[in-house]
Amino acid sequence: MPPLVVIVGETASGKSALAHELAKRLNGEIISADSWAVYKGFDIGTAKPSAAERAEVAYHLIDVADPLEGFSAVLFKRLAVNAIQSIVSRGKLPIMVGGTGLYIDSVLFDYSFLPATSPELRQELNALSLSEVLQRARELGLDMDGIDLRNKRRVIRLIENNGARPTRRHALRENTLILGLRRKQEDLHERIERRVDAMVAAGFADEVQRLGERYGWDCEPMKAPGYRAFADYVQGKVTLSVAKERFRQNDLKLAKKQRTWFKRNSGIHWLNNRDEIAQSVELITTLLNT
RNA sequence: GCAGGGAUAGUGAAGCGGUCAAACACGGGUGACUGUAAAUCAUCUGGCUCAGCCUUCGGGGGUUCGAAUCCCUCUCCCUGCA
Numbered sequence: 001m002p003p004l005v006v007i008v009g010e011t012a013s014g015k016s017a018l019a020h021e022l023a024k025r026l027n028g029e030i031i032s033a034d035s036w037a038v039y040k041g042f043d044i045g046t047a048k049p050s051a052a053e054r055a056e057v058a059y060h061l062i063d064v065a066d067p068l069e070g071f072s073a074v075l076f077k078r079l080a081v082n083a084i085q086s087i088v089s090r091g092k093l094p095i096m097v098g099g100t101g102l103y104i105d106s107v108l109f110d111y112s113f114l115p116a117t118s119p120e121l122r123q124e125l126n127a128l129s130l131s132e133v134l135q136r137a138r139e140l141g142l143d144m145d146g147i148d149l150r151n152k153r154r155v156i157r158l159i160e161n162n163g164a165r166p167t168r169r170h171a172l173r174e175n176t177l178i179l180g181l182r183r184k185q186e187d188l189h190e191r192i193e194r195r196v197d198a199m200v201a202a203g204f205a206d207e208v209q210r211l212g213e214r215y216g217w218d219c220e221p222m223k224a225p226g227y228r229a230f231a232d233y234v235q236g237k238v239t240l241s242v243a244k245e246r247f248r249q250n251d252l253k254l255a256k257k258q259r260t261w262f263k264r265n266s267g268i269h270w271l272n273n274r275d276e277i278a279q280s281v282e283l284i285t286t287l288l289n290t
Numbered sequence: 291g292c293a294g295g296g297a298u299a300g301u302g303a304a305g306c307g308g309u310c311a312a313a314c315a316c317g318g319g320u321g322a323c324u325g326u327a328a329a330u331c332a333u334c335u336g337g338c339u340c341a342g343c344c345u346u347c348g349g350g351g352g353u354u355c356g357a358a359u360c361c362c363u364c365u366c367c368c369u370g371c372a
Binding site: 253 | 320
């Protein structure tokens with residue numbers, strides 16, 4: 001198993017900057033594990049690396065999805081595994097950074113997803129109520145033991161898979177180092193506030209306007225909170241300060257979910273706030289020498 | 291100045307004499323999570339020595355066994371007539 005470095009953390013924690021720096025120093029390439037940066041055109045609000053950064057370090061899994069077509073964890077896993085292989089074959093170090101827990105875990109724990117399901121069936125099931133979906137599952141004689149019967153999506157998944165369950169998660173990928181970045185609450189608030197301001201200064205509102213006109217206001221990535229709030233703003237529904245406030249609020253909410261997600265992963269090496277680069281380099285060096 | 295309407299928990303908003311610490315939504319806390327994951331779902335969300343008690347429904351004063359709900363009055367906001 002080739003070595004893999006993974007960097008996780010809350011949104012705006014500085015993981016991208018750390019990854020970039022490490023890639024430069026250690027001859028690495030970056031795999032973004034971000035469910036929104038995959039979409040073409042959604043650049044400013046998803047905090048994609050700049051052109052200058054991309055010229056310095058190779059980035060993968062950014063701009064790989066069309067905003068009108070959607071994306072999925074399965075696609076992510078497949079592309080990520082391929083990217084790791086090709087990076088390694090070039091003699092470089094793969095560094096996966098991102099905040100989308102499910103995507104990261106799919107690689108870390110080698111999730112084996114069930115076969116694809118038809119969009120028609122999903123559409124049909126989505127239109128039903130929870131009790132109707134449950135009824136359908138019962139009619140099909142599916143074993144619902146252990147399924148969260150109050151969560152419609154879970155029941156729908158069960159039906160789509162015709163009762164099949166995903167295989168149990170595998171052990172953590174070998175030869176993998178997971179670094180975690182954690183910030184104090186007040187620091188995170190400040191970082192988020194600064195980042196939102198910077199995005200606005202960089203023309204975020206114009207980007208949203210352009211994307212809304214091109215892909216419609218209801219396309220998948222437009223549902224990302226920062227975009228949703230600014231879509232309301234450019235359409236004159238809310239003021240700029242309200243849009244910014246919502247953006248910040250959404251970032252904080254996301255950060256909380258990310259914390260919850262990563263908390264259960266006991267394999268993460270949480271870095272101290274000081275000398276994050278030095279600590280990382282040391283840990284990675286150890287990884288590569290074993 | 292006269293005639294109406296309104297002030298409810300972090301926000302929006304129900305309630306309109308008892309079953310109201312007060313629906314619901316959002317916001318917030320905690321957690322679940324293998325093809326939408328910034329999603330979806332669960333749970334908690336006035337205070338406390340927590341099967342009970344205490345303090346809340348703009349301020350003050352009444353009526354009543356009992357009021358967020360009725361009356362008087364004060365303050366502030368909106369609407370119609372001047």
